[in-house]
Amino acid sequence: MKFYIQANNPKVLKEYNAEDESIADAMETIFPLYTESATLMWNHISIPLSYKYDISYMLDDVLELLESFMQAKNGKRIIHWLPDTFRSDWEIVWEDGQMEINSYWESVAGSLENLLNANARINLKITEFMAEWKQIFHIVLCALKENGYTERKIFSMEKLEKQYEAITKSGLLYQG
Numbered sequence: 001m002k003f004y005i006q007a008n009n010p011k012v013l014k015e016y017n018a019e020d021e022s023i024a025d026a027m028e029t030i031f032p033l034y035t036e037s038a039t040l041m042w043n044h045i046s047i048p049l050s051y052k053y054d055i056s057y058m059l060d061d062v063l064e065l066l067e068s069f070m071q072a073k074n075g076k077r078i079i080h081w082l083p084d085t086f087r088s089d090w091e092i093v094w095e096d097g098q099m100e101i102n103s104y105w106e107s108v109a110g111s112l113e114n115l116l117n118a119n120a121r122i123n124l125k126i127t128e129f130m131a132e133w134k135q136i137f138h139i140v141l142c143a144l145k146e147n148g149y150t151e152r153k154i155f156s157m158e159k160l161e162k163q164y165e166a167i168t169k170s171g172l173l174y175q176g
Contacts, residue, residue, distance in 0.1 A: 003101075003122050004041045004172040007135035010051045011035040012143040020149070023156050027056035027140065030147050038136060043119035047086065048109050054083045055136060060156065062133055066163050069094060069126050085109040088116075099126050132171040137164040 013030050020026040031051040038049040049055050061079050068075055074095045081088045087107035093100050100123045105116040137160055144157060151158040169175065 001124070001128070001172055002041075002043050003124050003129065003132065005049075005132040005136060006039040006041070006173055007139055007171075008036040008038055010037070010139065010143075012146060014147065016148045018153075020154065023059055023140070023144070023154055023160060024056040026144055026147070026149050026154055027059070028052055030143050031056075042103075042116060043122060045112060045115055045119060047112065047116075049086060050083075051139075054086045055140070057081075057083045058086070059140070059160070063156070063159055063163055065092065066130055066133070066166075067159075069099075069130065070166070094126055097126055099124060099129060127169070128172075130167050131169045134164065134167045134170050135174050137167070 011032055013032055015029050017025070017029045020029055033050070033052050035051070038051065038055060040047045040049055049058075058081060061081070065077060065079065068077055076091070076093045079090045079092065081090070084107060086109070087105075089104045089106075091102045093102075100121065103116070103120045103122075105113045105120070107113065108116060141157075141160060141164060144154065149157065151161070
């Protein structure tokens, strides 16, 4: 498979910040900088994703993309990933359960941009793409709840929980 995510086992701090209002803010509070990163595999190229910064910045866009898949059988969406260590643009087109991602990589941890741009396209089933995010969602939800964050305080937590429950199978590395 040309796209999958290894969630790994990040350390979670025992922290709570009453001023946190978004999942991104809370994730920056509860995940330390130096802990295991998730690994996104893109055309056999490993890209580290920090929970504290990369995933925290990406999560809202991922949730919106998954909602788009559920709302429309066909569509197109462009995502501008903004983390400094995962600065990329993805043009995503989907139709009849399949999706294609055409990407342009500007800045990635490990200076992998040239290699990634030479392997910029991926095609896969929408259900496979969604499944790859399930374990990430699980880790984030557990960490948030473990630290006392609730849907009442962090509004998009409810959206994250619903998307997690809507994904019916686990990613490639977490099946069975």
